[in-house]
Amino acid sequence: TPSFPRFTRExxxxxxxxxxxxxxxxxSEVFDVTDFLELHPGGRSKILLAAGGALEPFWALYxxxxxxxxxxxxxxxxVGEL
Ligand code: HEM
Numbered sequence: 001t002p003s004f005p006r007f008t009r010e011x012x013x014x015x016x017x018x019x020x021x022x023x024x025x026x027x028s029e030v031f032d033v034t035d036f037l038e039l040h041p042g043g044r045s046k047i048l049l050a051a052g053g054a055l056e057p058f059w060a061l062y063x064x065x066x067x068x069x070x071x072x073x074x075x076x077x078x079v080g081e082l
Contacts, residue, residue: 004078004080004081005079005080005081006081007030007080007081007082008082009025009053012024012025012052012082013052013053014052015032015051016051016052017048017051018037021034022034022037022047022048022051023051023052023079024047024050024052024053024054024055025053025054026054026055026056026059028081028082029080029081030078030079030080030081030082031074031078031079032077032079033047033074033077036073042062
């Protein structure tokens with residue numbers, strides 16, 4: 001299994017807009033989803049609500065994300081671990 005760099009939640013929080021790259025966490029994994037913004041079926045603005053923080057509170061409301069193909073997309077953008 002590949003080894004990923006570790007980041008703190010504070011470091012992730014700095015990546016909260018496109019100028020600084022848009023990072024999110026899911027569980028203990030960190031993703032740079034900047035390049036996915038324009039591909040998101042739910043639109044750019046929805047992802048920006050979660051920018052710099054955890055996806056869980058949002059995905060609790062938008063349960064269509066709890067599908068295997070969504071997890072596979074997310075994994076393509078993995079950059080690190082907490
Ligand atoms: C739909 C991925 C974040 C709101 C989708 C779909 C994918 C996806 C693949 C289509 C699902 C399907 O219909 O099978 C992602 C990824 C995210 C992310 C990889 C990680 C950054 C968010 C966030 C929100 C959100 C944070 C809300 C704040 C929505 C909504 C839809 C959607 C409302 C439905 C769009 C429609 O069908 O009209 N997302 N999403 N997403 N997403 Fe996300």
